[in-house]
Amino acid sequence: MESKSFQLILLILFTQLFCFTCIEYHFVSSAGTSNVGTCIENEKKALLKLKENLTDSSGRLSSWIDQENCCQWHGVTCDNKTGSVVKLDLRNQLSRNNGLGGEINPSLLELKKLRYLDLSMNNFGGVKVPEFIGRLKELRYLNLSGASFSGSVSSFLGNLSNLQVLDLSFYSEKPPENDLEWLRGLSFLEHLNLGGSDLSKVADSWLHTINNHSRSLLELRLPQCQLLKLPSSFPSLRLSSLLLSSLEYLDVSSNYGIKGPLKKSLGRLCNLKTLILSYNSISGDITDFVDALSECQSNSLEALDLNFNELSGNLPATLGQLKKLKILQLRFNSLTGTIPESIGGLSSLETFYLTSNKMSGNLTPNIGQLTSLVSLDISDNMWEGILTEAHLLNLSNLQEFSVGMTLGKNITLTFNISRNWTPSFKLTFLTIQSCQLGPEFPHWLKDQNELTSLIFNTAGISDAVPDWFEDLDLKLDNLDMAYNLSGNVPDKFQFNFLANVDLSSNLFEVPLPLWSSNITSLYLRDNLFSGPIPVNICEALPNLTDLDISHNNLNGAIPLCMGDMNQLTTLALDNNQLIGQIPDFWGKLPYLYLLDMSENRLSGQIPGSLGSLAYLRFLRLSGNNLSGEMPSSLRNCMRMISIDLSNNQLSGLIPSWLGETMRSLLILSVRNNRFSGPIPLKVCSLSGLHILDLSENNLSGSIPSCVGNLEGFKDELTSAEASQYQGKLKLEAKGRILYYDTILYLVNSIDLSSNSLSGEIPVEITSLSKLGTLNLSGNHLTGTIPTDIGNLGWIETLDLSKNQLSGPIPPSLTTLDFLTHLNLSYNNLSGRIPTSTEFQTKDDPTIFQGNDALCGPPLQQCSNGGTTISDGGMDDDGETDDEDKLEKIWFFAFAGLGYLVGFWTRVSNNFGGVKVPEFIGRLKELRSLNLSGASSSGSVSSFLGYLSNLQVLDLSFYSDLPTEKDLEWIKGLSSPAPLLLAGPLRT
Template sequence: MESNSFQLIILILLFQLLYFTCIDYHFVSSAGTSKVGTCIETEKKALLKLRENLTDPSVRLSSWTDQENCCQWFGVSCDNKTGNVVKIDLRNKFSRNHELGGEINPSLLELQHLRYLDLSMNNFEGTQVPEFIGQMKELRYLNLSGASFSGSVSRFLGNLSNLQVLDLSFYSDQPAEKDLDWIKGLSSLEHLNLGGSDLSEANNSWLQTISDHFPSLLELHLPQCQLLNLPSSLPSLNLASLLVLDLSNNAFNTSIFPQWIFKLSNLVHLDLSSNNIFSELPDEFAKLTSLEYLDLSSNYGINGTLKRTLGKLCNLKTLILNDNSISGNITEFINALSECQNNSLETLNLSLNKLSGNLPSTLGYLRKLKDLQLRFNSLTGTIPETIGNLSYLEALYLTSNKMSGSLTPNIGQLTSMVSLDISENMWEGFVTEAHLLNLSNLKELSVGVKLGTNITLTFNISPNWTPPFKLTFLTIQSCQLGPKFPHWLKDQNELTSIIFNTAGISDAVPNWFVELDLKLDNLDMAFNTLTGKVPNKFQFNLLANVDLSTNRFEGPVPLWSSNVTSLYLRDNLFSGPIPLSICRELPNLSDLDISRNKLSGTIPLCMGDMNQLATLALNNNQLIGQFPDFSSKLLSLYWIDISENRLSGQIPGSLGSLSNLMFLRLSGNNLSGELPSSLRNCTRMFSIDLSNNQLSGLIPAWLGETMRSLLILSVRDNRFSGPIPLKICSLSGLHILDLSGNNLSGSIPSCFGNMEAFKVDLTDDEARKYQGSLKVEAKGKMLTYYNTLYLVNSIDLSSNGLSGEIPSEITSLYKLGTLNLSRNHLTGKIPTDMEKLRWIETLDLSINQLSGPIPPAIATLDFLTHFNLSYNKLTGKIPTSTQFQTKVDPTIFQGNAALCGPPLKQCVGDETTTSQSGRNDERETDDEYKLEKVWFFAVVALGYLVGFWVFFGTLNFKKSWRIAYCRFIETCILEFNERTCSFVMKMLGCLMRRRNT
């Protein structure tokens, strides 16, 4: 059965090959001759008119002149016998500089025998597809793909009944086809490509339409067509000849894998990638024995286990399943693949799934494998020794798994290897010359272990070794590459990307490295101990990234070519002012971080005009002067951190022109004045930290009116006054509110209970919005949060002049972790339903005027680790709780004269009760002791009597025992008498001897 199917496929492919060969021969046979294929004059003039309306920047059509035989022109083919033009192939096979443009002249209609027209990959700049093409009835082949036309073709192309190949893929930026009804007239169609067309309005029977009208269809390409419905079944299927099916990049969003696909027994190529298919990987793929190409990648929802049956598709050359949720053991799958005789697999991509298991030694049987990608899974074990058998392997990606052990030196036998990425695993041991010895074609190398592990992978390579390769991309991170700068790279003069992040290098950048004269896209040497000054001779390509963070570099801030767009120099020893020339020399800078250095002086005013800037971090330096004005041209700027400096003056109103600003940190300066009202325009703001300044005035209500996305608001330790604006309660996403250390007055708004973010868990998207760091007073001390900032839920209103009662509504914020209302003038009682704050860790109500008892519910708060009620007017007994009465500092309750109970003094009335209880306990103990004595002697007497009568009663009734017992007693008496007499005689003998002496 399989043999017949395979023979059928071969016959179909041979037929197609012969068919197109015959067409090409018929079109092309006269293209290079002048004896037989002399072109017809009228058709020549028609072509010259076509040439007049075309733009040809690369002069591709220079041969189109009146003096030449048009059958010999570039892109033109004629019939050998008649001289008629039958083929025009103007496809741009070169760069964009060779694109034809202009308009298509109707003179094409004069080419009445034209069968082949290809205008693809040019740029007609949105001109309409000429309608007269619909009148060219002899066309067999039409390709307008990627030609930048506009308009719809459905009105006129449906009449080309002889058309066999139609390729309209991405022919327009806005293709206007809405359905597939217009193609019904193309009855001879064998190849259809409508990629990029808008078919969102196609009815649910679109596939049935194709099946019913094109039984001879060999290839169907409908990628990125906005199709919404993928039928799970079809009433009838007439696509037995179909070899290629491409439905990738649509929006099917289905949970049922289409079963009709498995009836396409001749299918060779299947692409359903990027379609939001949520189903198990079907076993029925085993039916598609002719399949050579299968791509189900980037559906994200294809799950289930990786089946052995899929591994038995022995004709498979390409299998791409990355970016799904496929689980299972990879070992069995690879074992199944290896069982195929003459295995054809060349590409295997299973990255970004949930696969486990080890790579088996049978991997070495996949000898035709060129591309193996297994990134971001949970694979374990080491790389098998048989990897050395894969002599055709060009790419190996094992990034971010759980693989461990030593690296096999057999990697060094992969002579075809171009890209090798084995980073972010748990390798240990050494990397030596043997691992790299024969990789003469290697261009990309990435090696490293996972951050945070205690495993060490050490490069043990002689500094005098010369590698056989010329790398363009090199990444060595979280390894021991140092302590010296790797001298074996001295001849690597083709590098464009270098990443030595956390590589254990404690050295200066050597001169020979600078003299390599590299032109870099990426230079990352962060988290080492590199010293000295940064060389200023580095050269960078456009959009280059430079990261030298967390080293010991010193001297002035280095500047290089204008191509650098990202510059990270934080945590070094750079000193002096920020160079005034930074704006001129780095005009394309988008990310600048020179925080945590020793910079001084003022911020260059020109930085406010760097209109490409997206992030600016100058924090933790010694900068002085005023905050610079920012131009409204900085449309990309979303991050500003100039905290922990010595800036003074007011926050400029121009800051409000930064409409995309999301993160603003100006804490730890000497800024004064009121918040500029223009900040209300920053409606996309996520985080504001203005703490530790001299800012004054009212906290503006517009914070809650326009900044609805705000997650963090910290203005602690300033001079703000007046009431807390009610509009603050409108900030439904707020997770951190710190207004402490100001002069605020009035009451705590009861609408705090409406702040929904303190009641729900963060989504992943919301968590990603928390960037940077923030100081928060929690658990009795000032803590700085970094990566866990998104977990903090805090309200701090301490050290103000707030009065009134604590609103009971605040207890509805059950996700609250820190509530600090200390050092105010709050009165009334503590809310009784405090048990609702079940996640609270820090509760500080100290130094107020709160009265009444401590609610017993507080004793049920299991996560409470820092608690302070001192210096209030609380009364009554401290609630009974293990956490309150053991290992608790009594000072958390002090200053409440009427408060009693452990760990403070005992409450009035407890002493008498305790004394009386003690006496009662003594009497009870004495009575219990006497009763125990009576019972003890009674039991002893009873035991004696029972033992006596059991023994002597038995002797009385059993004669043999009685005789034996008497004999035993008699023997004992005789032996005793004998030993006694012997002892007495010995003693008398001794006495007589002493007397005689």
């Protein structure tokens, strides 16, 4: 996050530096200035004293020597009549390491006629801005931006009454706490930049101050001024209060505290040329604001940036009246509707970004009238209909075009462009994904020989790459044609340095291609590549940082030369037919972050050099034939998040050091190996664990009571933790192996089944309130089921079968609202099965069979007499295979869609009467749920009330509508409108 913030600051600084350079002509080209006059002797001495106190690693002041005319020195400009120094431009245009440092000598005061002072982008190491700058009364231009000073300037800069341009953006290493009252003295100020200052303490007065004391302002920049820290008495910034009728440039981006709608009064700033309000919390419709702009007699707006806000509603038709608009950026909002027909009137528009909104409908062909358009990005919206050459016909200046979805959801937009059409533009950047571009490879690309980035991900192309495409002789930075093509891979692709290539999930055959040493990221997973990994891969692709060749038909051994690919951060070789031992070269790959060699035919021991991978976070070696012990050197991988060594022949003890050094571990799976001995107590130190699978080993001893310390099973994942879950895992649920991928971060599971564990179930395990699966079956556990088992409020799967548990079934078990899979069979339980409305729905007798002293429904009679109850063709958990498959569909439909695709779910299918699964009540982020006509059964009243964020619920013609009494659950929905319950309620 810090890195991204620093990059954003740099971007703002360089952008502002460029723009402020544009106004220098006021001070540089004025009559009477020159760099060839004769300087005044005492001013030369003053400059030499200034140099003495500065450090100059780049040698920019090397021309400052006593024997030379100071008017000819670098950065110095003199008046050609008097010889006085009027301009001192010492800004750093090189890297930060080459900036000037040290201190500013007061000798600067000898420059009595100095009008221009620029110390920006240097590195003064946190020294305070010298107060004597406030005595340079002739200054018109002062730029201290990005110079790494410190301290407030409010006590002295107000004395510079002639100042016209002031840039203090990010001038301090720490945001200074400045008030704005000092602006009173700057009555001629025209350009003001306070970006990065801390204005949180004046959040309720800054507009008033600027309005009253800076009426001459043409340009106002206040990005990242911490205006998000607003006092409760001033909940939102009223930008509509601005009275600066002369203002031409306004930037209050990246403050986040600016909220509420764009008022019509703001649109009446008719002289505005640039308005930047991105990265705030502005909401509502923009119609009034745009209408006001369009009503200006002489509308001047050229750039409007509203990216990353909370805008909603449709784009107004009056948008087409902003004739001078060149840049329109509306990315990452919640705008709806379609692009208005009037858009064609924006003949000056060069940049149009609508990325990541909620827009839909047909694209207007009037887009094709934007003859000045250079960059068009309308991706991540739900466009429909047909896109023809009419949409692109007159875009002769177009260089960048993006459409489709990047989040894995297809849209119905279809390209229907004639094979003979030749576009008038020459694209450099083209992205078309998750819509229908194919089935043929697009012929209109035949003349697009200037492309550097080409993305056709999931574009419905079933064709092979044509020969003419290779003949374009493209030099690409980015190539993504995943989920499309077939045939052979072209062998003539050329790539620029640091290129990214993704040809995953196609039907490419033949050996792996090795195109260019310039490639840094290569994704070829899920194809039909065969043969061995080329032994010269390290020589052909020496700059690789990411290599994914998983899910192919590769065979042979892992080439030893891969140990020389020392820039690798991710290496995925899984799901191939690789053989031999894992090479012992990992000490030469210091940056490796993810290593996946699972599901191959590798044998031998895990090499000890894996322990040298200090940055390794994901290690997956499952599904091989590995043997021996877990190497102790792995204890050095202290950043590890996920370890999967399941389905091998590993033996020995589960090491204690796992809990000593891998404190960030979220997933530990060693299922189906030959580990023996006790569960180490140190495992309980892995407080972040969300998946612990030690099943199908030879573990003995008791379950440690410290299992209650596993805090990860008590709390929901934070968004930061969830983002760290990558890849896939096989886990047991419902008595069978399930393959988890995109929803892995939703799983909270402990599986200790099929071992030789003994003793009682520790009562501390009942404190793991967010545990979803607990499987202790197939051990030698004794004692009773803990009385407080009902505290496992999120449990869905509970399997305690095939142990030696005794005593009654605790009544608290009947309170588990989300429990859908229960197996208590083959124990020594006794007494009557508890009865409750919820528990009686578990009417499968096989759940309880093998407990001779257990009786009551759903058992027909106590089984003391040896009566055998038929399972009626059911599986181990009492469901038919068809019901099982349907419930899986439910799980992936809701867990996958509900969490990964916009938190919106609709199910209008025929599920054959299977019950709606109760875990839907755990999809806390759901905003819209549609079960209309879904042919499912069962009441939903016991769990839908947990969906507190639900805004739209449609149960119309759902086959088992709730009863009138059941409607109490609606009280749990904080915003249940609109609510559809079409069809008669049951009484």
